[in-house]
Amino acid sequence: MALVVQKYGGSSVADASCIKRVAQRIVATKKAGNDVVVIVSAMGDTTDELLDLAEQVSPLPPGRELDMLLTSGERISMALLAMAIANLGHEARSFTGSQAGVITDSTHGKARIIDVTPGRIQEAIDQGHIAIVAGFQGVSQDTKDITTLGRGGSDTTAVALAAALNADVCEIYTDVDGIFTADPRIVPAAQQIPRISYDEMMEMAACGAKILHLRCVEYARRFNLPIHVRSSFSTKEGTWVVSDPYTEGTEMEQPIISGVAHDRSEAKITVVGVPDKVGEAATIFKTLAEAEINIDMIVQNVSAAATGRTDISFTLPTADSQTALTSLKKIQPRIGFESLLFDDQIGKVSLIGAGMRSHPGVTATFFAALADAGVNIEMISTSEIRISVIVEQDGVDAAVAAAHRAFDLDADQVEAVVYGGSGR
Amino acid sequence: MALVVQKYGGSSVADASCIKRVAQRIVATKKAGNDVVVIVSAMGDTTDELLDLAEQVSPLPPGRELDMLLTSGERISMALLAMAIANLGHEARSFTGSQAGVITDSTHGKARIIDVTPGRIQEAIDQGHIAIVAGFQGVSQDTKDITTLGRGGSDTTAVALAAALNADVCEIYTDVDGIFTADPRIVPAAQQIPRISYDEMMEMAACGAKILHLRCVEYARRFNLPIHVRSSFSTKEGTWVVSDPYTEGTEMEQPIISGVAHDRSEAKITVVGVPDKVGEAATIFKTLAEAEINIDMIVQNVSAAATGRTDISFTLPTADSQTALTSLKKIQPRIGFESLLFDDQIGKVSLIGAGMRSHPGVTATFFAALADAGVNIEMISTSEIRISVIVEQDGVDAAVAAAHRAFDLDADQVEAVVYGGSGR
Known part of the structure; x- marks a missing residue:
């Protein structure tokens, strides 16, 4: 039995029907005999809508309160996803970043993960439950305040949690088939890359490839955790990011x-x-x-x-x-x-x-x-x-x-x- | 210096301009020399919108996940309110029910408060901050899961927290001037009641008067905490609910x-x-x-x-x-x-x-x-x-x-x- 960590971005859970589709995919992974932990972002445009609300109230909102506000987005998507899974007859439990043990520093808006203590997630897995975890968020070690991880935060949550749980793979679901040799909008003949090394992926992320964020790849490299970037719209193999692809x-x-x-x-x-x-x-x-x-x-x-x-x-x-x-x-x-x-x-x-x-x-x-x-x-x-x-x-x-x-x-x-x- | 606990319902924080108005009221109370703790409900129709989302995903959502979902509503309103206060030059800190130490049993959807341990709220007060607390929600003692208190929950949060903090008064803000001798829509000659006893208020709540919920009055009575029901649209005195009004x-x-x-x-x-x-x-x-x-x-x-x-x-x-x-x-x-x-x-x-x-x-x-x-x-x-x-x-x-x-x-x-x- 493998432990699979899956991460779904905002476009994969944009509305109720998307959420139900993702739920089916998660249940299929579970039924295939795997333990499953899911990291989820806020639904579609939720984060932008919340930022818009904040702007209406204050031109320069305090970071602590902005983090408190924004983290409500994943709370909504993860609860809905857990409901959709329950509806398919499987037990799911949603957890905030704090409940999942994602401990960060106190830099609101771009906190860094300094420890992951996933006791409650492990417990849920041991009970045969599917754990749904809010991406992008954590709790600061010093002040116990809610923090957010900044750009690419949910990917980082997924990799960090996968490493802490000693998962077999971290699957990052996106709206394209994987990493390509170039942006297919510019180069129609661009090819999907089947396997790529952490080092190359980090260089690509640093040079403008937007699919994986640099921090998330750095984290995976440190723990030698395989990342599988793939489409949430198909079951095709995507791109594997590993230490030595060849x-x-x-x-x-x-x-x-x-x-x-x-x-x-x-x-x-x-x-x-x-x-x-x-x-x-x-x-x-x-x-x-x-x-x-x-x-x-x-x-x-x-x-x-x-x-x-x-x-x-x-x-x-x-x-x-x-x-x-x-x-x-x-x-x-x-x-x-x-x-x-x-x-x-x-x-x-x-x-x-x-x-x-x-x-x-x-x-x-x-x-x-x-x-x-x-x-x-x-x-x-x-x-x-x-x-x-x-x-x-x-x-x-x-x-x-x-x-x-x-x-x-x-x-x-x-x-x-x-x-x-x-x-x- | 008095410690004033104020509770604002969903209609008082329905949009950004309402939130800014409430912020001014809170700051005025602080400037008058009081310590202030604010309990806030979800904005306007947020809870109904979240319930609607849940219904789209699952006909019978698990209580644990429904509570996780609904509690995002106060998270949004409290963060925005804290931002609005910060914008007026005062320090405000928002706290979830869990962070505020609202400990409940595990009955999702209608949990009962079994303890209040407001250490972080007291700390915020001691530092001269205005504490903003999510109403309607707590954390279960046994499972550490997020719970909601059911109907009238935010009033109950306000009174319970006021009692635990040994506050001087719990002000419940609403869209009418106070408690009336009858529903003014039926009896235009109905009078606002200046003072009423807990016992009478409990009977009125049990008999259909909707302004205060029975549980909240029961709680206030047990701790002999004065409740002041008043309008968020005026500065007039409202109705005091006390042990012996005469x-x-x-x-x-x-x-x-x-x-x-x-x-x-x-x-x-x-x-x-x-x-x-x-x-x-x-x-x-x-x-x-x-x-x-x-x-x-x-x-x-x-x-x-x-x-x-x-x-x-x-x-x-x-x-x-x-x-x-x-x-x-x-x-x-x-x-x-x-x-x-x-x-x-x-x-x-x-x-x-x-x-x-x-x-x-x-x-x-x-x-x-x-x-x-x-x-x-x-x-x-x-x-x-x-x-x-x-x-x-x-x-x-x-x-x-x-x-x-x-x-x-x-x-x-x-x-x-x-x-x-x-x-x-």
Whole structure:
């Protein structure tokens, strides 16, 4: 008997009929001989509706109270789901994050899980019940206040609970079939990836692939917990996220590149004419760090000997741009840089693949593909298993398609070349 | 410095602007130098909407899950109220029933409070915060599951918490000015009652006065906690419910009758031709008790010597009629009664007044008034401070108006005669 943890997002439980359909799927898993723990998000637009209510009452609601408000969303969906399961003749018990033992720090709105003590969930499993747990929420260790985990929180709840319960698999249900080699809306020939490593998945999540959140993959990696990303609208196998996808009894050959990710949510700021003295760059990034801005890529030009000045460019979430520009303006007199340039019409295109470790030609092939597609590269950043470039936003689609093709990821090629006709 | 517990019902927090108005009232109470604890119900129709959702998912939802679902309603209203207060520059903290230490038994849907351990509320008060507590909900002592208190639950939460905190007063905010001598929709000359005893208020609640629920008054009486029923739309004094309303520094003379209550929610069943043998009545009422039906009034005719048979009539909530009739049909062969009569076109009219203890003529005056109004009495029941009669439903309004007039409760008379021109 396996212990299966399943997570259903808001679109899977958007209304009563969706909830009944999900209930049938859960009961089918139970009937197949598994113990089942389900993590559920709030129904459809509930969270937005609650945020709207909060806004009507207060322009800047306290985090503690906003968390109290938002967590009512999962309370509704989980109770309804438990009812729907009971209606099918199976025992289900719903539990809040607090009841499920999801212990967090006290950072309201983006709390981090610091412990999971799932005594009540284990008890429910031992009694043969299906446990339904509210995603996205926990209780703070210090203050015993209700907290929420922020973006991607329900996925993180699922993985954390699965790890604490020593589950065999954590199934993340979504509205697509799994993780693809690129966004199918941009690359119609994109392929579903059958298996991918934690490291690659983390890079993809960090580079704009939205299906799994970075924190959830980090958590799964730490506990070596297999994640199965799959569609709640079919019973097809989805994408397995595991530690070593190419040695665990698969006949697949490792592709050089697993996927092409893109991200249009960043902007670029250039600090022009920074005096080329020790410590000036440090002052700039210390200022940005104090403003709690996450910097992504950084490029510093070689100093022009004639002027003794250099330019520093960096990318950051577009949403943080205003704060960043204001902070930098304040230190302009002290640093003595000349001006600030701002560009939010950029996009990031990233190649991710553990295979590139052993294939030195990847960068050359990538850049050649972009050049052939007429896309200019503005910035470059690399890790051991990733190459990212910043291009103008209008060039993102062409860049993604060109890279996808250049690395033989297009559908017909994949079947023939990379996966050796395994047929998955 | 006084500790004031305030309870606001669903209509007082129906939308964002209502919530902001209530927040201002709460802050005004705090600014006047009081510590404030607020109990709040779910917004407007939230509970009905949640019940509707449950119905869409399951025809017979498990009580545990229904309670989990419904308690999200107060979670929303209390968080929004805390935000609105914060917006006015005061610190507020919202607490679920469980966090507030409302410990109940495990009877989902109508749990009884068995203990209140308001450590976190006391702590919030001690820190100068305004505590906002979810009404209607608690946590079961045995299973640690979320429970709801059933009808009138938020009032009960307010009184129980006020008692546990040793509050100076529990203010129950509603959409009318207080308790009236009769329903003003039936008797336009009805007067607001300035002060009333727990005993009288309990009789009024039991006889159909809907403003305070019986359990809440029982609880207040046990802890001798003053309740102040008042309007959330004005700052006028409302009705004080206290142990002895006429000696606590008031100049008011005790009226003979405090009020006239009525109730149209009961039906009458008559068991015709019950063999006049020992134990037959007991069997009938044991059967009804086992079906969990609350009987109100009972009348047994004198046995007709010729037939050796008698008729037994009783009243019960109309909603329970079908269950009662079915249960009785089942025992008909065993008891051998002749038939069952059912009448849901009845109404109960009750006179309540501690003063009737020392005024023996009350019953005669009451019955004469009903006779003059042409209303026939079908059944009679009395307590030390109450007389109730069952009349045909069409006669209820006339009976209430006649009784109100007969005991000098009409507005102009009250000012002149009973309250001696105290002007309240």
